[in-house]
Amino acid sequence: MSNSNSPILVIGATGRIGRAVVSELRRAGAPVRALSRHPAAGAITEGVESVAGDLAVPESLDAALGDVRVVFLVWIAGPSSMPEVVARLAQNVERVVFLSSPHQTPHPFFQQPNVMGTLHADIEHALAAAELAPTIIRPGMLSANAVEWWADQIRAGDVVRWPHAEVETAPIDERDIAAVAVRALCDTAHAEKDYVITGPDALSHADQVRILGDALGRRLQFDELTPDEFRRESASRWPAPAVEMLLSAWGATVGLAPYMTSTVADVTGTPARTFDDWAAANVDRFRQ
Numbered sequence: 001m002s003n004s005n006s007p008i009l010v011i012g013a014t015g016r017i018g019r020a021v022v023s024e025l026r027r028a029g030a031p032v033r034a035l036s037r038h039p040a041a042g043a044i045t046e047g048v049e050s051v052a053g054d055l056a057v058p059e060s061l062d063a064a065l066g067d068v069r070v071v072f073l074v075w076i077a078g079p080s081s082m083p084e085v086v087a088r089l090a091q092n093v094e095r096v097v098f099l100s101s102p103h104q105t106p107h108p109f110f111q112q113p114n115v116m117g118t119l120h121a122d123i124e125h126a127l128a129a130a131e132l133a134p135t136i137i138r139p140g141m142l143s144a145n146a147v148e149w150w151a152d153q154i155r156a157g158d159v160v161r162w163p164h165a166e167v168e169t170a171p172i173d174e175r176d177i178a179a180v181a182v183r184a185l186c187d188t189a190h191a192e193k194d195y196v197i198t199g200p201d202a203l204s205h206a207d208q209v210r211i212l213g214d215a216l217g218r219r220l221q222f223d224e225l226t227p228d229e230f231r232r233e234s235a236s237r238w239p240a241p242a243v244e245m246l247l248s249a250w251g252a253t254v255g256l257a258p259y260m261t262s263t264v265a266d267v268t269g270t271p272a273r274t275f276d277d278w279a280a281a282n283v284d285r286f287r288q
């Protein structure tokens with residue numbers, strides 16, 4: 001493990017995965033610097049050094065990068081500032097651990113049109129070309145998607161309306177993504193490694209809703225929507241390209257087992273958490 005006292009910079013530190021990375025780094029006793037566009041807004045964990053910066057404004061990162069050697073990078077901004085941000089990283093730091101996606105995994109679920117996957121591939125190439133020894137972290141579907149997808153419906157009643165009841169994925173707990181990321185951030189042995197990370201179980205959407213109901217002590221009903229019904233019902237909530245991306249990924253996976261890896265256990269020595277574990281830890285987010 002690295003015994004450097006220079007802080008590890010976490011970009012995306014207020015997000016679902018970055019927040020878990022900050023917590024895991026603190027548990028590991030590593031010095032952390034957390035970046036946000038709005039650090040004063042109070043979204044950064046108390047007691048963590050916070051710093052302002054915006055990926056869309058490359059020069060705004062300079063102060064954050066001072067005395068940093070390793071960066072956890074979540075990229076949410078558009079593509080135009082990426083080359084300049086990577087150039088600044090290359091001037092200042094030794095290594096980057098990049099949160100990407102399994103866009104190169106040969107399973108139909110991951111092989112549908114996806115602009116984010118294209119951008120992720122471009123960032124990976126840029127980091128490698130800049131000799132930043134990138135560790136690429138590629139989670140499959142996040143367990144935490146359940147909040148964005150279903151929490152409003154579950155708070156409002158016992159019916160969840162959603163497409164593709166039986167399509168299976170292997171949802172991954174953000175704490176396990178963080179556990180792998182922190183090994184990579186703290187140990188140069190993980191430099192230039194490529195980790196596809198999934199949860200331990202094949203679970204359909206209907207299974208996941210049932211497990212959430214069990215955690216809540218309620219019997220939830222799954223009402224399956226056709227893709228067109230889902231397009232209509234989600235039109236006011238999510239951008240159409242995001243909805244089409246999900247529908248094409250699910251549609252391509254009907255009847256197939258999900259792609260699964262043992263990366264969490266291989267890297268951390270501890271098996272990946274189940275969706276039941278995730279539901280128990282997050283049940284309050286589905287309560288009124």
Ligand SMILES: NC(=O)c1ccc[n+]([C@@H]2O[C@H](COP(=O)([O-])OP(=O)(O)OC[C@H]3O[C@@H](n4cnc5c(N)ncnc54)[C@H](OP(=O)(O)O)[C@@H]3O)[C@@H](O)[C@H]2O)c1
Pocket residue numbers: 011012013014015016017018035036037038043053054055056074075076077099100101102116138139140141142145
């Ligand atoms: N959902 C999935 O199933 C899934 C699966 C695989 C991979 N992924 C990937 O995971 C990533 C998203 O991670 P997440 O879910 O943890 O994110 P998230 O919860 O949506 O949070 C977004 C984070 O990005 C930061 N951010 C946004 N714009 C920024 C900017 N211009 N400059 C600096 N920081 C900025 C936000 O910080 P502030 O608002 O505080 O600035 C926040 O910390 C994406 O790359 C996605 O493709 C998702």
